[in-house]
Amino acid sequence: MRLLKHPGRPLQPRRLIAEARAGGEWRCLLPEGALLGDLAGRLAARGVEQAAIQLLGGAFARFEYRCGEPAEAGAGPLLDEGERRSLDGACPLVGGSAILGRGLDGGPRLHAHALVVGPDGVLAGGRLEPAGCRVGPDGLAVQVVALAGAGFAAAQDEETGATLFEPRVEGA
């Protein structure tokens, strides 16, 4: 198993864990034309700021994503976020999931990865650009379970040099 040396020192503990309660569960259908990124605001309006989200089915009409790639040698993170890639046309969902948590500014941050079938029939996927993923004619079904008492918050990670989600207990 190949291991990488990140720019910062490895910090303990190696696993971060926060226990939460289910704060409600919804099956949501995003309508045609909606952006995946709209989901965060709609959930916030219902008081949901932390959630685990499963992408169940449907299709995108535009799918924007990135695939990480090795960065040029330097003091920064080992990976670049990669070029923005996009597919226009019907992109049926194969699967995916997302974490909804708090960004560095305290606002909602949606981290989503998914796999679709592109308009040319070729599988495509990566880390989604939520503001660039537009839902297609049949909508997009997702299942949301809200996390109560704990969740994820973005933090500057000293080890990797990247901004990453970390589990947090509310009020801690």
Added chain:
Amino acid sequence: MSDEILFEPGRTGRLVAIRLKPNQDLVEGVEAAAEEAGLAYATVRAAVGSLVDAALGFGAGEGAGVTTVEGPGIEILTLGGELRPDRQGRPHAYLQGTVSDPDAGVYGGRFVRGANPICMTLELVLQEWIPEDGDEGEDEA
């Protein structure tokens, strides 16, 4: 194997938010996190992250094989599965999914134990499954 469907009654329990830091094996790291959280049975509710390289199993018996995907920069596109106790009562993870490589090629299979090191992070939500004692039964196919 029986040709009957096994129905395991139960209910869902706690949700656990987890981050695995770099250079841990995906399967063993998920198991260790579940054990630390006191989860014997659990299902994956959401998972996003990346791997240094990926090893994905396919087939069975003599036809079994492993697809290796060279990174770094392997994105985990989908990750599903469950944890159940092994003979020693420790959580054992059965995880499968799909990944993409830096050139956007897509691959799938079972995540092979000890061969899928976390690259930047794995953000994961597990939900506890609580089987009902003594009610396990089979239903006719």
